[in-house]
Amino acid sequence: MKKLGKTTSVVALLLTIVFIACTKNETTPADDSTITNTSNVSTSLEIFKKIYGASEVYIEGNYAIIKTNGLPDHKTPYYKDTQWAGTQYEAYNGTNNKFALNPNRISSQSLVFKIPINPVKASKSSATPLGPIGVSLNGVPFFNQYAAMNAPLTNEVNGFDQYNGHPQQQGQYHYHIEPTYLTTKKGKDALLGFLLDGFPVYGPLEKGKSVTNSDLDGYHGHSHATTEYPDGIYHYHITDADPYINGNGFYGTTGTVSK
DSSP, X not given: XXXXXXXXXXXXXXXXXXXXXXXXXXHOOSOGGGOOOGGGHHHHHHHHTTOTTOSEEEEETTEEEEEEOOOOSSOBGGXXXXXXXXXXXXXXXXXXXXXXXXXXXXXXXXXXXXXXXSOOBOSSOOOOXXXXXXXXXXXXXXXXXXXXXXXXXTTGGGGOOTTSEEEOTTOOEEESSOOHHHHHHHOTTSXXXXXXXXXXXXXXXXXXXXXXXXXXXXXXXXXXXXXSOTTOEEXXXXXXXXXXXXXXXXXXXXXXXXX
């Protein structure tokens, strides 16, 4: 009987070890950092596909990959003397009587945005760089509130076309302020794009009221439900006063953009 008892104990111990090992293998991933919240993947893909100006939009791990040539889908005087001039050139017809066409002309880009699909608040905020800080629905990059050398937009604004965009020296067209082509087409309260930290950018109206800087935090955003995010999310708003799109850096942990 003693011998049988020992055998039973050994068998029970082995079965326990096997059960624990199997349970661990089934429930514990090898590397949690590579696991995406799969319930959000299809929803995120549909939301990021609203970037209709992108040539490709797909999910890779915890990121949305958005590829765009950066060409605006609206007419502009900055298409003058380019291969698109025949169909896309339009002389300036805006309201700024100080408008002066800058010497740059639009050229096609190869931009790849890698944006978190589950954005989170950064433990330490990072400043927005000169160059793309996000992407709008038509694939045109958002830039921050500064001109070259971190100068204010005071003079540069006079080179913005009738849709509030212009190209820099390498021909990269972009918006520093409200992209009026999009707000006219989609609505002033609509989703207009995303910054590199994955948080969405909305227009200058909310619930029928104009959003002012005083309605927003230091990063130029706030949190509540939106049409695309009924459970609520932090989001930026474009306003008609500096800093226009983003304030004291990114609210969230950023992805990347390559050119």
